[in-house]
Amino acid sequence: MIYIVIPVFNRKEYTKECLESLRAQTNQGFSVVIVDDGSTDGTEAMLRDEFPEVVVLKGDGGLFWTAGVNMGIRYALEQGAELIMTMNNDVVVDSDMIAQMYRWHREKPQALLGALELDASNKKPIFGGERLNWKLNTIEHLLHVLPDAERKGLHPVTHLPGRGLLIPRVVFDRIGLLDQKRFPHYIADYDYTHTARRAGFELFVNYDAKILTYPEESGERQIRSSKTFKNYYKHLFDIKGGGNLRDFTRFTLKNCPPPYVPYHLANGYARRLFGYFLK
Structure with missing residues (x-):
């Protein structure tokens, strides 16, 4: 069962x-x-x-x-x-x-x-x-x-x-x-x-x-629905933010093969910092 x-x-x-x-x-x-x-x-x-x-x-x-x-x-x-x-x-x-x-x-x-x-x-x-x-x-x-x-x-x-x-x-x-x-x-x-x-x-x-x-209805979609500074902050730092920098960093350090960590972090940070305004 x-x-x-x-x-x-x-x-x-x-x-x-x-x-x-x-x-x-x-x-x-x-x-x-x-x-x-x-x-x-x-x-x-x-x-x-x-x-x-x-x-x-x-x-x-x-x-x-x-x-x-x-x-x-x-x-x-x-x-x-x-x-x-x-x-x-x-x-x-x-x-x-x-x-x-x-x-x-x-x-x-x-x-x-x-x-x-x-x-x-x-x-x-x-x-x-x-x-x-x-x-x-x-x-x-x-x-x-x-x-x-x-x-x-x-x-x-x-x-x-x-x-x-x-x-x-x-x-x-x-x-x-x-x-x-x-x-x-x-x-x-x-x-x-x-x-x-x-x-x-x-x-x-x-x-x-x-x-x-x-x-x-996802938390991240609702955060993106209104492009405000408050929602941008939530996107990057809120526990329900899809671009949460802390979670992304922890995920990368735990799962990414070591040789690719620097590039993956740099690319991922850029996508989260700027991608919010493009979607």
């Missing part, structure tokens, strides 16, 4: 839509663990009254994404989970997603599997995996290079996001939990999957397993 771990803080409408899409899965071989980090919008009552089958763990209001996910993972491992999936609450799951994850897990039982991401507003693919080249400091986006006829099955990548990420227990046994100390919110999923890859685990995007997301 897959244990699906979903950290939440408010936004109960998204949580409800996510859980309803899980109820509609063709394969019901999963259990849902919600980590509610102090929601004040009625999330707790909604979960209790409408989704009694869901396990709810309570945070103290200061977990953020990584610590919340780790709390759910610890619980799942204590229950004997062999498969864990991390998921965000602003995800709507295609009805066959869990079935397709099981299907390809049987082919690659120790691999980490991500999902093909579609925009919930128009159903167009927006994320299909990336391959990072440390030497050139470039990222190849698979959606830009894969012909439509090849957008199926598994495709190898260098890292994966945590929304709809299937992780076998053996990965946790070997490398532990996510690094909540260095990466409390953003980049923790990319860091974890890079770490898993260095430890010998394969990473794939499963193009047969689809999720729908709301990209405009």
Whole structure:
């Protein structure tokens, strides 16, 4: 059975839509663990009254994404989970997603599997995996290079996001939990999957397993929506800022091969300092 771990803080409408899409899965071989980090919008009552089958763990209001996910993972491992999936609450799951994850897990039982991401507003693919080249400091986006006829099955990548990420227990046994100390919110999923890859685990995007997301609802998109000095500061230094310089530095020093660190840092700083105004 897959244990699906979903950290939440408010936004109960998204949580409800996510859980309803899980109820509609063709394969019901999963259990849902919600980590509610102090929601004040009625999330707790909604979960209790409408989704009694869901396990709810309570945070103290200061977990953020990584610590919340780790709390759910610890619980799942204590229950004997062999498969864990991390998921965000602003995800709507295609009805066959869990079935397709099981299907390809049987082919690659120790691999980490991500999902093909579609925009919930128009159903167009927006994320299909990336391959990072440390030497050139470039990222190849698979959606830009894969012909439509090849957008199926598994495709190898260098890292994966945590929304709809299937992780076998053996990965946790070997490398532990996510690094909540260095990466409390953003980049923790990319860091974890890079770490898993260095430890010998394969990473794939499963193009047969689809999720729908709301990209405009991300914290970074909202920060970019209004180009002000305050938002620029948040972009670079806020815990939810996509250009957070501290997180980027820690990620690079931990994951980048040493010969490429200086160039990767210089290039990355420039992109974060100036790219904010170009998007």
